[in-house]
Amino acid sequence: xxxxxxxxxxxxxxxxxxxxxxxxxxxxxxxxxxxxxxxxxxxxxxxxxxxxxxxxxxxxxxxxxxxxxxxxxxxxxxxxxxxxxxxxxxxxxxxxxxxxxxxxxxxxxxxxxxxxxxxxxxxxxxxxxxxxxxxxxxxxxxxxxxxxxxxxxxxxxxxxxxxxxx
Ligand code: PNS
Numbered sequence: 001x002x003x004x005x006x007x008x009x010x011x012x013x014x015x016x017x018x019x020x021x022x023x024x025x026x027x028x029x030x031x032x033x034x035x036x037x038x039x040x041x042x043x044x045x046x047x048x049x050x051x052x053x054x055x056x057x058x059x060x061x062x063x064x065x066x067x068x069x070x071x072x073x074x075x076x077x078x079x080x081x082x083x084x085x086x087x088x089x090x091x092x093x094x095x096x097x098x099x100x101x102x103x104x105x106x107x108x109x110x111x112x113x114x115x116x117x118x119x120x121x122x123x124x125x126x127x128x129x130x131x132x133x134x135x136x137x138x139x140x141x142x143x144x145x146x147x148x149x150x151x152x153x154x155x156x157x158x159x160x161x162x163x164x165x166x
Pocket of ligand 1: 009078079080107111
């Protein structure tokens, strides 16, 4: 049974993230989307508990056939410790552009040093979503811009509900 953790802030989840989730589900038996509880991250668009609900809804909508094999959970502390708790031997991350590569390389090597039994697998984010980032979505939503092409409806609704969308 190959179990992968896809860790991130997902604040909010974007179509780029969802693309990675769907493709990871095609490779691994179980995918656990791990939402990092990070009290130090400045001004979240959505509280972490709400993010879990949004991601669950988005996955049920986009990937119904695989949804039963995809979990969404909060975690804190180290990603590799979360992997060990959940018996995952892979970390999944998306790469949008060269600019992502340096920090992802550093993170993958560090995680491997901390937990040699956990390997990192990268998916190249689909070209049509590779310009999207959660931080830009947050900025656009803060100023009332339309983010409906960047995030799934479950996230767009919450951002609008908080006065941060459309
Ligand atoms: O979506 P993000 O914010 O780019 O995700 C970053 C994340 C959550 C994967 C990374 O910050 C992380 O793994 N944090 C948990 C703490 C940890 O394990 N730090 C060492 C990683 S090298």
